[in-house]
Amino acid sequence: MASSSSSSSSVALSFLYQNPIKASLSIPKTFSPYSKLTFPSIASFYSAIPRLDYSNFKKINPCLHCSNLPTASTNNTQYEFSDGSSEVELRLELGQGDVTPKDIYVDANESSLAIRVQQSGIVRTLMETSTLYEKIKPAETIWYIDEDQLVISLKKQNYELKWPDIVESWESLSAGNTQLLRGTSIYLVGESTEINQRIARELAVGLGYTPLCTKELLEAYAKQSMESWVNEEGSDAVAEAERAILESLSSQARAVIATLGGKKGAAGRVNQWRHLFAGFTVWLSLSQATDEESAKEEAKRNMQDSGRGYSNAEVVVKLGGWDPNYSKAVAQAVLSALKRLILADKDLPGKKSLYVRLGCRGDWPDIKPPGWDPSTSIDASSPRS
Template structure:
C-alpha cells in the first residue's frame, strides 16, 4: 500500500547567547518540509548566505575502528549526495572521500570538476557534453580550507582530500546530518547534560526525548518526576498551592539532577516552571541549556531581532540559556527536526569555545554556586553580596 505523503512546514531561528565566555553569535533560519517519511528537506540561511541542502533522515554507517574508515550507504532515495555509496576517511588534519567511477564513461580527468568552499562541496562528471552531479552539499560537517583541496583518480575511484580548518575535530561523516551529529556529540559534550527550557512543557519533553534517544543520554522530565513524587498532576498542584510552590519543587529536583551527567532534562513550561524565574538558574547552568521559543516573526530578520532583544534586555529568565532556538508553529512530528537543530547549534557553540564542556564540569565540582559564567576560585561565598574578587577561573 502506498504511503500517503504529508507536508508540513517548520521554521527555526537559532542563536548562541553572547555572554562573556562565548561571544561568537550566529543565527540560522531553517525551514523544514516533511513531504515523505524517508527524508526531510531543509533550506538554511546562515548570515547573508543562502545555503540549500538536503539532509537524510537515515544512514547505514559501518565503522572500521582499526582504520577509522567509514563506509556509508544512504537508506534514503533523496540525500545530500547524488550517489548512494561512498567511502569516508578521517585523519588528523584532513578528511578523504572516495567515490566509485565505475560506469561513469568519462574520457579523462579533465571531465571531472571538484568545487570546494568553506562548508560546501560539489563534484560533477562530464560525459558527452552532459554534466552529472555526484555530490552537491552545502553543509559539510565542519569547515575546510578550500585552497588546499587535492583530488586524483586511483584506479576506478575518485579520491578527494579536504584539509580541515580544525584538525582536532573528528568528523563522523562528510556532511552534517542527524546521524553525524549524534555520532559526533560525544567528543563535543564530554558527558555534560542538556537542559531543555521554554514556555511549553510538551515541546520540551518531546524534543528532549528525541535528543536523549539520539545521543544515548538518559531522558528525564521534571514534570514526570514531580507528578510521581506528589502523586498528583501539575495542574492540580498549581490549583491547590499555586505556581510558585511547583517552581520551588522543580528547583529542588534540578539541584538533585545537577550532579548527573549524560542526561537530557526537559523542564516545565509556563509560570510554574523554575526556568521562568531568574533566581532559579543556579543549577541549570550545570549543563548546556537550550531555550525552545515560538515566534510570531514573519521573516528571518524579525526573528533575529526578537532573539537578540530578548537576550540583551534579559527580562525573560529564559535568556540565560546557552542556545536559543526560535520556530514558527509546532507539530509533534517535527520534534526530531528541532532536536537536529539543537545539536547543530550546540556543535557551533562548543566549537566556538572548546573550554565550555570542561568549564561546565568545573562549575559542578565547585558546587554550582551560581557564579556562571565567571567561575570564582574555590572558597568563594555566593552569599557575600559585596564580593569584588577579580579572580575567575
C-alpha cells in the same frame, strides 16, 4: 560506506547561540522540508565568506563547465569517507565509462561541496551539500582519479576535530556531540513543556543520554497532576519545587532534562538558574516572526531581556510553528548549535564540570575560587544567583 541524497525541497533553519560572556553568532543550517520551522540567521555572516577563485586551479585540475549540457542528479551516490589528522578523504564511484580530469567539476567552499561529472554528454551530480560537518580550507582541496573512483582530499580548518562523516547530519552530529559534550548534561527550557519533552527524548536517543522530565518527577512526588497542583498551591510553589528537583539533578551526567514551560516553571524566573548552569541550556522558543530576518531580531531581543530567565540560555532555537512529527529536525538544529558553541570555546565542558564540583554556587560563568560564599558576596543578588 555511506550514501548521500539530495532533497527536492528544503527549508533554512538557523539558531542563535551565546557563549558565557554573551557574545552571539547565528549559523544558518538546512534540514529536511518543514515549512513551519523558521530560525534566525545573519546574512552578513555568509556574505563575508569569499568563494574560491578557481581561475588558477583549473590549469592543474580542469573543471567542467556545463551550462549547455543536459544534467542529471544522483540521489543515492555511494561514497567512502575517512578522517586523517589534518584532512578528510572522500572517495566516490564514477561508474562505467571513461572519465578524464577535464570531465570532473569540484566546487569547494568553506562549508559546502559540489561534485559533478560529464559522461556520455550528460552532467551527473555525484554529491552536493551545503552542510559539511565542519569548515575546510577550500584553496587546499586536492582531487584525482584512482581507477573508477574520484578521490577528494579536503583540508580541515580545525585539525583537532574528529569528523564522523563528510556531511552534518543527525547521525554525524549525534556521534560528534557525544565526544564534544564529555558527559555534560543538556537542559531544555522554554514556554512549552510538551516541546521540551519531545526534543529531550530525541536528543537522548541520539546521544545515548538518559531522558529526564521535571514534570514527570514532580507529579510522581506530589502524586497529583501538574494542573491540580498549580490550582491548589499556585505556580510559585511549583516553580520552587522544580528548583529543588533541578538542584538534585545538577550532578547528573549524560542526561537531557526537559523542564516545565511557562510561568509555572523555574527556568522562566531569573533567580532560579543557579543549578541550570550545571549543563548546556537550550531555549526552544515559539516565534511569531514571518521571515528569518525578523526571527533573528526577535532572538537577539530575547537574549538581551535580562528580565526573562530564558535569556540566560546558551542556545536559542526559534520555531515558527510546532508539529511533533518534526521533532528530529528541531533536535538536529539543537545538536548543530551545541557543536558550534563548544567549538567556539573547547574549555566549556570542563568549566561546567568544575562548576558542578564546586557546588553550583551561582557564580557562572565567572567561577570563584573554592571557599567562596555567595551569601556574603555582592553577587548574591545577581539574577544568575
